[in-house]
Amino acid sequence: MPRRANRRSARPEPVSVRAGSPCPCGAGGTYAACCGRFHSGRETAPTAEALMRSRYSAFVVRDEPYLLRTWAPATRPASVDFDPGTRWAGLEIAGTTDGTLFHTTGTVTFVARYTQGGEPGSLHERSRFEKVDGAWVYVDGTFL
Template sequence: MPRTCLCGLPATYQDCCGRLHRGEGAAATAEQLMRSRFSAFGVGDEGYLLRTWHPAARPARVDLDKKVRWVRLEVLESTGGSVVHTEGTVRFRAHYLDRGRPGEMEEHSRFVRLDGRWVYAGAL
């Protein structure tokens, strides 16, 4: 496991996204959920990704490419998604290495509260 959390916050993986992945808490904001999902891609936690995906858009499985290593996250913008909202968006840039070659992908994601928990509802 990574010593520092992949999500970019100044905490260890175990104390940050790891506790969410283990089910010891839930994301309080849409941004926290997005960060924890990025970390889940990084550590290969397919179960967490599926659990935090809106059922209407959730795939049957996530095919994680073991040759892609997620290395850094930049949160570019977020709207709504706080503890008082029911919807929010987060625009981010994710950096990775694909077979040793650097790359990045950018997405503007939508999140909603479902049964009191934040879930990923898809890209805008």
């Protein structure tokens, strides 16, 4: 009887982004100097926009622990469902309200571009953020 090939895991493989690669969030600089420092836990995002950018990059590299760690406890899901057919292609920040070092809440409006099954698409959302124990977390978002 022939051996069956191993089934692929339901969880997609992480996208390889190296420390010296351009950061997926598009802010400029390397991944290590930009979002990678937040993903590693060495630093926390100082603003709601920085957290939004780092969460986008976490979706690119499929960093579930970071996404869950930076999600507000009241709205956090048990897990993150990464679609293996989705490839994130770019982030544009359309606007921010509050969300600086001096605020406790803020919003970030963004457009995230992707391809799914070879077809281009975009996600346009206004995300709400708040500080919990001094750190920014994602609360929820409204699709626009």
